[in-house]
Amino acid sequence: MKIQKSSEDYLEAMLMLKQSRGYIRSSDIADQLNVTRPSVSPDTARRDACKIEHDISEETFDALCRCANLFAPEKNAAPSEENCSE
Numbered sequence: 001m002k003i004q005k006s007s008e009d010y011l012e013a014m015l016m017l018k019q020s021r022g023y024i025r026s027s028d029i030a031d032q033l034n035v036t037r038p039s040v041s042p043d044t045a046r047r048d049a050c051k052i053e054h055d056i057s058e059e060t061f062d063a064l065c066r067c068a069n070l071f072a073p074e075k076n077a078a079p080s081e082e083n084c085s086e
Contacts, residue, residue, distance in 0.1 A: 009033060014071060024071050 013032045017024045030037040053061055 018071060 010029065010033065013029050014024050017028050017032065021028075027037050056064075
């Protein structure tokens with residue numbers, strides 16, 4: 001699987017922050033990579049995630065949930081249809 005350089009940098013920044021601080025915030029990733037912070041609200045991100053969930057394979061969705069749970073173990077809940085607000 002080929003990963004773009006920017007994606008690799010992003011994932012590496014996430015890993016380094018998780019290891020050094022025990023948590024990851026989007027603002028910290030942006031600071032580390034010298035980029036602007038995300039401009040999408042949490043509500044928009046949640047709605048978009050639900051839309052993506054219905055357009056990708058179950059295998060890909062499960063992999064994304066496992067990845068998300070690695071970086072947010074305190075929430076310990078994978079996204080579900082109940083969380084969708086369409």
